[in-house]
Amino acid sequence: MLRPSTIATWNRNPADEEAMGAAHAPIWRRMVDVSVPHDLSASTVLDYGCNQGGFLRMLYDTHPFKSAIGIDIARESVGRAELLKGHRPIGYQVASTAASLGRTFDFAFSHEVLYLLPDLAAHAADMKAALRPGGAYVAAVGCHTESGVWPHWRKLIAETSSIPLFDHSLEDVAKAFSAAGFVVAVRPLALDAFMPVTVGSPYFPKITDQLRYYTTDKVLFRFVRQAA
Numbered sequence: 707m708l709r710p711s712t713i714a715t716w717n718r719n720p721a722d723e724e725a726m727g728a729a730h731a732p733i734w735r736r737m738v739d740v741s742v743p744h745d746l747s748a749s750t751v752l753d754y755g756c757n758q759g760g761f762l763r764m765l766y767d768t769h770p771f772k773s774a775i776g777i778d779i780a781r782e783s784v785g786r787a788e789l790l791k792g793h794r795p796i797g798y799q800v801a802s803t804a805a806s807l808g809r810t811f812d813f814a815f816s817h818e819v820l821y822l823l824p825d826l827a828a829h830a831a832d833m834k835a836a837l838r839p840g841g842a843y844v845a846a847v848g849c850h851t852e853s854g855v856w857p858h859w860r861k862l863i864a865e866t867s868s869i870p871l872f873d874h875s876l877e878d879v880a881k882a883f884s885a886a887g888f889v890v891a892v893r894p895l896a897l898d899a900f901m902p903v904t905v906g907s908p909y910f911p912k913i914t915d916q917l918r919y920y921t922t923d924k925v926l927f928r929f930v931r932q933a934a
């Protein structure tokens with residue numbers, strides 16, 4: 707599959723794209739709870755692969771920040787994010803590189819975007835250009851080759867994704883960011899919420915698959931940009 711520079715929606719089915727934010731909300735909440743250490747009122751924030759923008763709306767409503775930008779290659783989803791942002795100080799833009807924004811941020815986040823990027827070294831260099839020295843990038847990664855459900859998910863997600871998927875290991879991710887000059891740390895997401903059980907779900911054939919995924923397989927990387 708050729709890699710287009712922009713797409714209409716990431717999920718081929720716009721209704722499923724619309725439903726994604728609600729499904730991800732408990733995970734975003736956990737990302738924020740374990741990685742936002744203090745008041746963000748003087749901080750700027752980037753969400754890489756923001757889709758319809760729900761992560762930044764949630765972050766602002768719990769930890770008001772100075773300003774934020776969300777970028778994504780999915781044009782219709784970015785348009786929806788702009789409509790939904792209300793009075794929050796957020797800009798949503800169609801873009802595939804953070805460096806193209808021409809500014810730096812104090813914090814950056816991404817949730818389940820790395821497996822859609824062919825070149826982790828290029829992404830690490832891009833995020834380095836977009837973070838101030840000492841700035842931190844928290845990336846949630848459940849779609850990786852060591853996840854127990856990945857061989858199965860890879861096929862399922864490929865049927866719905868309008869762009870190709872890539873097989874990255876957690877080591878591949880850590881190596882790319884370490885080589886780019888980040889201090890790399892990792893922790894399990896260790897979700898502390900009741901997650902809905904969908905009987906017959908193709909994603910979690912067994913409840914133990916779901917429990918293992920949200921406690922162990924899905925991780926949060928924190929990449930801190932070292933001073934130059």
Ligand SMILES: C[S@@+](CC[C@H](N)C(=O)[O-])C[C@H]1O[C@@H](n2cnc3c(N)ncnc32)[C@H](O)[C@@H]1O
Nearest residue numbers: 716730755756757778779780802817818819822
């Ligand atoms: C699995 S979705 C996750 C969306 C969102 N982060 C969330 O938590 O709901 C992956 C998103 O990454 C976006 N994406 C993929 N490749 C990208 C790229 N090169 N630059 C920016 N966004 C990208 C897709 O369009 C899609 O919206």
